[in-house]
Amino acid sequence: MTPMLLDHSAPAARATSDQDHLHRALARFNARRLAPQVPSDVDDWEERQLNELDLRRREHAFVEAERVLVADEAARAPRDAHGFVTWFAGLAERGPGQGDALFPWLAQHATLEQMRWFLTQEAAGEAGFDDLVALSQVKMPDRVKVELARNYWDEMGRGHTQGMHGRLLDELVAHLGLRPEIGTTLWPALALGNLMVAFATDRRYAYHALGALGVIELTAPGRVAQVDAGLRRLGLGAAERRYFELHAVLDLKHSQGWNAEVLAPLIEHAPELAPWLAEGALLRLRAGDQCFRAYRRALWGEGMAAPAP
Numbered sequence: 001m002t003p004m005l006l007d008h009s010a011p012a013a014r015a016t017s018d019q020d021h022l023h024r025a026l027a028r029f030n031a032r033r034l035a036p037q038v039p040s041d042v043d044d045w046e047e048r049q050l051n052e053l054d055l056r057r058r059e060h061a062f063v064e065a066e067r068v069l070v071a072d073e074a075a076r077a078p079r080d081a082h083g084f085v086t087w088f089a090g091l092a093e094r095g096p097g098q099g100d101a102l103f104p105w106l107a108q109h110a111t112l113e114q115m116r117w118f119l120t121q122e123a124a125g126e127a128g129f130d131d132l133v134a135l136s137q138v139k140m141p142d143r144v145k146v147e148l149a150r151n152y153w154d155e156m157g158r159g160h161t162q163g164m165h166g167r168l169l170d171e172l173v174a175h176l177g178l179r180p181e182i183g184t185t186l187w188p189a190l191a192l193g194n195l196m197v198a199f200a201t202d203r204r205y206a207y208h209a210l211g212a213l214g215v216i217e218l219t220a221p222g223r224v225a226q227v228d229a230g231l232r233r234l235g236l237g238a239a240e241r242r243y244f245e246l247h248a249v250l251d252l253k254h255s256q257g258w259n260a261e262v263l264a265p266l267i268e269h270a271p272e273l274a275p276w277l278a279e280g281a282l283l284r285l286r287a288g289d290q291c292f293r294a295y296r297r298a299l300w301g302e303g304m305a306a307p308a309p
Contacts (some may be wrong), residue, residue, distance in 0.1 A: 022058060023190040027182045029055045030197045034131070062191075063198050063205065066283050074278035079271035081264040084278075088211075088263060091281060092218050097289030102296050105306050107226040112234050114299055116176055118227075121295065123173050124180035125189030127196040129216070130155035130166055135200040136209040141269070144210075147261035151217075151254055168243035175240050188294040192287040199280060207273050210262055211280025217255040219285070224248045 157163025199209035228244035
């Protein structure tokens with residue numbers, strides 16, 4: 001029998017940490033700075049800029065500390081286009097978090113309550129792939145920009161609002177009555193979103209962003225297919241599952257295009273970009289791995305062994 005979701009109100013589960021405080025602060029900051037705004041009658045521009053500077057410093061320290069952890073592996077990535085793309089594609093098998101036991105369990109055993117909790121975490125940490133692509137394409141080479149435009153157009157439902165990928169996820173969240181909130185989300189889920197926003201908004205990490213977005217397209221199909229299978233098992237219809245069903249297929253095409261039209265041309269033109277593209281991919285995979293571990297700990301307990309069905 002599948003266990004119920006663990007009680008997150010317990011004192012140990014409420015214990016705070018520096019990472020917890022940091023990523024909640026950055027998540028709130030990112031929500032504010034990316035939201036459309038209007039001029040304010042209150043003359044607080046300088047105060048807001050000073051507050052933003054402090055948060056940007058903390059964001060920078062976070063990213064740089066993470067980079068140290070993958071720098072050696074990223075430096076070993078090949079610097080020829082064919083070799084790099086082959087190395088990159090291999091991350092689907094050997095990268096951090098790949099083949100995590102969480103996803104077969106979601107497909108085969110999770111209760112509706114547990115699936116709802118998982119999806120709430122995922123929705124709260126979602127940075128918006130469409131917006132990340134739009135921010136990352138600025139001033140990129142023409143061939144790269146065109147491939148990113150193709151990807152963005154698919155994310156936009158190819159011009160139909162009802163097919164927009166972000167909207168499909170929002171509709172699933174609404175259908176299940178989920179309430180994603182920064183205050184109730186595990187910090188690794190927030191950290192993943194914070195990492196992607198940092199890459200997309202700081203042009204020093206422009207190539208990290210392309211590596212990170214590319215590795216999402218590479219590795220997502222297998223995971224989303226298993227989430228889709230779990231939702232189907234739990235009785236959700238095709239309309240509610242469309243976000244996951246779509247990405248299980250479309251991301252395979254996107255990954256092929258990303259490798260051929262983004263990564264290969266960049267390395268052909270500038271082999272010295274290989275470590276930065278590799279760092280972005282490895283950091284995104286590492287952030288995902290932290291999420292999966294945190295999810296399993298919350299769902300299965302400290303031992304993180306899959307509970308018996």
